[in-house]
Amino acid sequence: MLPMLPPSDTRPPLSPRPALPIAALALALALAGCAGGPQDNLSLVPARLDQQTRQDGLFTQPVKWSRERPGCQGECPKLTVDSLAFPGHPRLTELVDHALAAMTWVDAQNAAPYDTLAGFEAYYWKTAESRDEVQLTARTRYRNERLTVVELDAAQYRTGMAHGMTGSQLLNWDNAAEKALTIDNLLAPGARPAFDAALRAEHARWLDQHADAIDNRDTFDRMWPFAPSDNVGLTDLGVLVKYQPYEIAPYAWGQPELLIPYEHLRGVLRPQFLPPRT
Structure with missing residues (x-):
């Protein structure tokens, strides 16, 4: 579950925001001529439990911080990030960063003016009101030597809104091919x-x-x-x-x-x- 925002007498509970697709982000990061997927007779899901396979999975490092708008006094907007980096795997690290940034943008008619968490932070400090709060989270749900599954969560409360917004997205990453796997990649043709x-x-x-x-x-x-x-x-x-x-x-x-x-x-x-x- 996504961690809830701190309780407040005047803030309503968070309500849902549809999950954002990340396939386009994965394609944007993929290099032309990327290596193909695994052979059909090679299982990427071993017959072992997560507690065993995660020891063979990609190494992760936490990216964790919480900040208020620089120079602000009194009631200030807040941004909290509890994410992951994957040392030695910059494309996955970048994809997680891009996807979390994309999940903060709610205007379906216009493109976001940023595509990284650093870009979102700069934009957020310029536009956030005093009671705004955003929480962005990434954690591994399953991993082995061939696959990494990451859950991405975003929760936003913007001053004056009747409700907050939340969204969750699962990312399946092929460690060897270094690419995200969509549901169409996972399913047999016509299935x-x-x-x-x-x-x-x-x-x-x-x-x-x-x-x-x-x-x-x-x-x-x-x-x-x-x-x-x-x-x-x-x-x-x-x-x-x-x-x-x-x-x-x-x-x-x-x-x-x-x-x-x-x-x-x-x-x-x-x-x-x-x-x-x-």
């Missing part, structure tokens, strides 16, 4: 309907597990119907799908996570993204 069907079945099981919290299932299903999602991450147990608040459930349910076990995705995922049979 999107089968993936959505597997996700729908997991969604139904998830609702059954929370039956005690639902007063009327028919009303709940009308208000919070199933929705497909591209926000996916590979793990040692299956494909994780993460939703935004309000996307498939009330705000109080937070950011729901559904896990589709790999045994339900054979023939759906490309072979290299399935663990070997044991």
Whole structure:
């Protein structure tokens, strides 16, 4: 879960902001003639637990700081970053930086005037009002010697807004090819309907597990119907799908996570993204 903003008597709770796609950022960083993907018979997901495989994964260093606007006195805007760098892997480090910066921009009609966290910070100090606050977070959700899965989170409160804004994005990184993997890279050709069907079945099981919290299932299903999602991450147990608040459930349910076990995705995922049979 994304860390919440400090409590305040006058600030309303954060409400959702749709996750921002990062495929375009990945393509922008990719070099022409980049090495191709792995062979189909080489599994990128070993049949071991995350606690074991993360020891073989990319080394990370924290990028962590919290600042108020320079020279400000009294009530001041605040910017907090709790991110990661990947020493020896500048393209992944840059992608995380670019993606977090992009997640702060909410104007769909115009391009952001910055594309890095440093650029966003400079812009933010020029435009932020006294009670504005932004939190940007990156953490690894799964890693092994071939794959790195990073979760990116952004939370913003801007003075005068009725609600804050939040967003979450999962990034799957191929360590050898040095490129981001979109859901189209993960799925076998023509397998999107089968993936959505597997996700729908997991969604139904998830609702059954929370039956005690639902007063009327028919009303709940009308208000919070199933929705497909591209926000996916590979793990040692299956494909994780993460939703935004309000996307498939009330705000109080937070950011729901559904896990589709790999045994339900054979023939759906490309072979290299399935663990070997044991």
